[in-house]
Amino acid sequence: MDHMLDDIRAGTFADVPQDHHNPLPTGGSIPDPSASSSFEQLLEDARRPLFGGCTKFSKLSFIVKLLHIKTLGGWLIKSFDMLLNLLRSAFPDAELPHSYEESRSLERGLGMNYHKIHACPNDCILFWKGNAALNECPICKASRWVPNTHGARLIPQKVLRHFPLKPRLQRLFMSANIARDMRWHKEQRPTDESCMRHPTDAESWKRFDDDHSWFAQDARNVRLGLASDGFNPFNNMAKPYSIWPVILVPYNLPPWLCVKDQFFMTSLIIPGPRSAGNDIDVFLQPLVDELLEFWEHGVPTYDASTKETFMLHAALMWTINDFPAYGILSGWSTKGKLACPSCNDGTESQWLKYGRKHCYMGHRRFLPPEHMWRTRKHLFNGKEDHRPPPRKLDGSDVLSQLLMLGDVQFGKSHRKRKRTIEELNWTKSSIFFKLPYWVTLRLRHNLNVMHIEKNVFDNILCTLMNMPGKSKDNINSRRDLEIFGFRKELHLKYEGERVTMPHTSYTLHGDERKQFCSWLADVKFPDGFASNISHCVSVRDCRISGLKSHDCHVFMQRLLSIAVGGFLRRDIALALTELCSFFKGLCARTLVWTKYLSSKLILLQFYANWR
Secondary structure, eight states: OHHHHHHHHHHHHTTSOOOTTSOOTTSSOOOOHHHHHHHHHHHHHHHSBSSTTOOSOBHHHHHHHHHHHHHHHTOOHHHHHHHHHHHHHHOTTSOOOSSHHHHHHGGGGGTOOOEEEEEOTTSSOEEOGGGTTOSBOTTTOOBSBOOOSSOOOOOBSOEEEEOOHHHHHHHHTTSHHHHHHTTHHHHTOOOOTTOBSSGGGSHHHHHHHHHTHHHHHSTTSEEEEEEEOOBOTTSOTTSOOOBEEEEEEEOSSOHHHHTSGGGOEEEEEEOOSSOOGGGHHHHTHHHHHHHHHHHHTOEEEEETTTTEEEEEOEEEEEEEEOHHHHHHHHSBOSSSTTOOTTTGGGOOOEEETTTTEEEOOGGGGGSOTTOGGGTOGGGTTSSOOOOOOOOOOOHHHHHHHHTTOOOOOOSTTSOOOOOOSTTTTBOOOOGGGGSTTGGGOSOOEEEOHHHHHHHHHHHHHHHHTTOTTTOSSSHHHHHHHHHHTOOGGGSOEEETTEEEOOOOTTSOOTHHHHHHHHHHHTOOOOTTTSOOGGGGEETTTTEEOOOOHHHHHHIIIIIHHHHGGGTSOHHHHHHHHHHHHHHHHHTSSSBOOOHHHHHTHHHHHHHHSOO
16 A cells, blocks of 8 residues: 555656756656645545554555455445445444445545536537537537426536546556556567567557657557447346447557456446447547647656656557447448448449348458459359459548548437448548547557457357248348349249248258257356356257357357368368368467468458358
């Protein structure tokens, strides 16, 4: 506790440039009065014993321990207050707070607070900066406040929670051990060009260092990743509600630390009940302003490992999200004819009349020129494909396309605007382009592999087991094959008024499904490796349901390639085995990106589009 308070004091005094005429031992200057008073209160609570004669706990250390247990145990605030009342009754001489709120007030000296920013109920603007004094939205004229006829205090209709990034990044360097780990990516990382152990080994990271050498000179400058997705906080899918947390991940740390939840920093909590959708840029403004300040000016920060103050800079390297959130954050719509952001305007799509959706069959162009699938036209659309892969767009190409984009008004009060041909699939210019370095990044958006792996696995399993209503091999897909004239052996057979579907070589039938489920029900895993998948298997009904994301992850990489070997044709089993190997290599701690592995990328695209 004493070391932590020393680090906090040093970091607090480092906020103001050093006074060379009257230097402090910590290398900073006297902080503002509010910060000083908060720290003095924190110091007093740390020195005061829990009760007379207690040498093991101070008031601060005991309350911090209780709050830690509450977080780990998932206690309710009511149960925490009940425990405090019990402890105060049993130990009347102990220095204990009266409630949870009073316990949290002891942490004010840590500086980990947040701001409430009111928002337009239609997501048009934030009542922030120049709009802070307004009582209604200047765009849609919606009231800022909940209608109230009882004369009580004003209640905002929608509130954005903003957790400032500055104190959270500074706090990383207040611990000597963490401050040393923040330089790991440059000073301790093993250098091996043949494999990737950390994002530092990626081409995007290296290109960023070349373009902004001044930023790369100091290993303490922070590289951040942004992750966001919507979820229902009430754990009740019958009540629709979508709240979007925005999480920042520091990638300076070694790989065994940077993905730990204790280093995830909540930056924003975007309220519901409806998803912000394309209007998420309105809520990202406070974060982007902070990132601009970190890039252009920096923030004075105390480094506990070197006992000196330095100017800390930070940069957002990329985002991590699923495919629908990709379209929301990037501004490129992931629906329609041009849904692929990599192929851009060269996306090859076909509309399925009976399936009522687009399919994308131009994936063979990513294969090596000599790959056998380029010439096997009977397996695809009846044509050979010898086209080269599409050209990778850099930032300047994207900006030139965005120049053709018309004026975009945010807010759900505006009608959906129909895009012109010149605008392609762009719906907006992402707010991240306000960052000066965003256009120079080679990789701006990443996809969450767990989302993709689960979606691909669900499609394969439901088709393999021929599950009614979930299999992608249904009567509508067979009718679409007839329209296009592909795979004639799978076309529907008409015998008078009776219509039959020919059996396929990639689905299990009759006893095969029961044998598959029986084998799966008997599989046992080591403790902690995976959940009991046998609980999701019904041998009697030949059904497999209720698999979570991690279950699909284990099934895909460990079981599927073994299970299909005894049931499917050799070429189909080989394709599924290579697909499982691809995901296994992609999720490994060390990624060896050889020519062989990169050629298997087509398998991922093939099955992701196989619906």
